[in-house]
Amino acid sequence: MTDNHDDFGDITIPNAVIYRLTKAAVAGDDGFAHAGVATECKTAINIVARLFIHYLTATTVEVARAKGRTKLTLADVLDALVRIDFGDLVDKTQSDVALLADAAERGKKRRADGVKAAAVKRATSDPAESSAATSSTAAANNGDGDDGDDGDDATDDRDVGEGDDGDESDDDGSGETEAKRQKMMDALLSA
Numbered sequence: 001m002t003d004n005h006d007d008f009g010d011i012t013i014p015n016a017v018i019y020r021l022t023k024a025a026v027a028g029d030d031g032f033a034h035a036g037v038a039t040e041c042k043t044a045i046n047i048v049a050r051l052f053i054h055y056l057t058a059t060t061v062e063v064a065r066a067k068g069r070t071k072l073t074l075a076d077v078l079d080a081l082v083r084i085d086f087g088d089l090v091d092k093t094q095s096d097v098a099l100l101a102d103a104a105e106r107g108k109k110r111r112a113d114g115v116k117a118a119a120v121k122r123a124t125s126d127p128a129e130s131s132a133a134t135s136s137t138a139a140a141n142n143g144d145g146d147d148g149d150d151g152d153d154a155t156d157d158r159d160v161g162e163g164d165d166g167d168e169s170d171d172d173g174s175g176e177t178e179a180k181r182q183k184m185m186d187a188l189l190s191a
Contacts, residue, residue: 022045056080056084059080060076
């Protein structure tokens with residue numbers, strides 16, 4: 001490993017992150033809650049953190065290659081931590097990764113539930129209300145030029161009063177849109 005920290009190019013850890021981590025470590029239980037952190041200190045910690053990440057990653061790559069793989073796994077990182085004499089971080093790393101995975105799973109489930117709820121709401125809403133709202137919105141957006149027209153007459157040539165809301169893929173009177181909504185609803189609820 002070289003002493004030149006420029007081997008990483010312009011890759012740096014954001015100073016705000018370094019500052020928060022440093023302040024949290026300094027504050028600790030020792031009563032240094034208001035201790036300052038010099039700029040040189042933050043810069044040095046940034047450089048050392050990048051070097052540590054590089055060293056840990058290089059060791060992780062060696063571990064994976066020794067196992068005949070090119071993809072790095074959590075097990076490789078944990079083995080690398082032991083190899084570089086940071087074995088005491090293995091348990092904390094495993095528990096933190098498990099917490100992050102649980103949080104990600106909860107977020108994914110919450111987003112999926114939100115999408116399902118929105119689909120149910122859209123599918124159960126009255127189609128007459130939504131088409132009336134679309135028509136009134138289209139009529140409001142397509143003035144006759146007296147309400148601050150921007151000079152773009154291409155959008156003013158549409159005849160909105162004929163019941164055409166500008167979307168040819170909508171219902172053609174055969175109930176196709178309702179069937180699509182029901183199919184989408186069934187797919188979302190079965191997921």
